[in-house]
Amino acid sequence: MRLPKVTRFLATVATAALAALGTVTVDAAPASAAVRNVCYNTSQAGPFASYAVQAASIWNNRTNNINMAQCGSNLMIYYTYGGGSYAQRTSLGNGRVVIDYYQAQQYSPLRIMTHEIGHILGLPDNYNGNCAILMSGGSAGASCTNPYPSTAEAARVDQLFGFAAARSATTPQVFTGSWPAPATAGAQR
Numbered sequence: 413m414r415l416p417k418v419t420r421f422l423a424t425v426a427t428a429a430l431a432a433l434g435t436v437t438v439d440a441a442p443a444s445a446a447v448r449n450v451c452y453n454t455s456q457a458g459p460f461a462s463y464a465v466q467a468a469s470i471w472n473n474r475t476n477n478i479n480m481a482q483c484g485s486n487l488m489i490y491y492t493y494g495g496g497s498y499a500q501r502t503s504l505g506n507g508r509v510v511i512d513y514y515q516a517q518q519y520s521p522l523r524i525m526t527h528e529i530g531h532i533l534g535l536p537d538n539y540n541g542n543c544a545i546l547m548s549g550g551s552a553g554a555s556c557t558n559p560y561p562s563t564a565e566a567a568r569v570d571q572l573f574g575f576a577a578a579r580s581a582t583t584p585q586v587f588t589g590s591w592p593a594p595a596t597a598g599a600q601r
């Protein structure tokens with residue numbers, strides 16, 4: 413049986429601690445209760461597959477209640493040419509992310525990926541121009557390459573995934589326009 417990350421970690425810690433005490437009893441089952449798998453699929457992600465893997469790693473490292481892994485197709489990653497990157501959330505942890513190849517030439521592809529996955533994980537846009545805020549998206553400018561959610565953003569995801577009532581209250585939604593259209597004919601910087 414493949415154990416969720418927290419269980420594995422705690423089991424390792426518990427085993428080490430108990431080994432030091434000279435006992436062999438390990439019971440880490442309760443610790444896994446809040447961790448939920450978010451299974452993503454990169455088979456249609458083309459050149460952005462590696463960014464999806466990096467983004468999943470970032471979300472796993474910054475949160476406690478989710479474990480993103482390539483274990484299914486709850487979250488499909490696609491890419492397209494033009495039209496803008498977007499996220500379509502069908503329910504918390506489920507949906508699709510589409511990366512616009514051209515947009516990813518102008519804005520950090522990893523920041524775009526982590527941001528759009530943030531929508532799937534329950535976060536709304538927050539266009540405040542602050543590069544330290546992942547969900548500020550393109551409002552922080554093309555020079556902003558920060559791919560990390562803030563402490564508050566990560567805590568919100570943990571909160572949503574940690575309680576059944578919060579999970580069920582997350583509505584289906586399509587998030588578009590997080591990144592300004594790629595510059596054409598010098599019209600935009």
Ligand SMILES: [Zn+2]
Pocket residue numbers: 527528531536537549587588589590
């Ligand atoms: Zn967005």
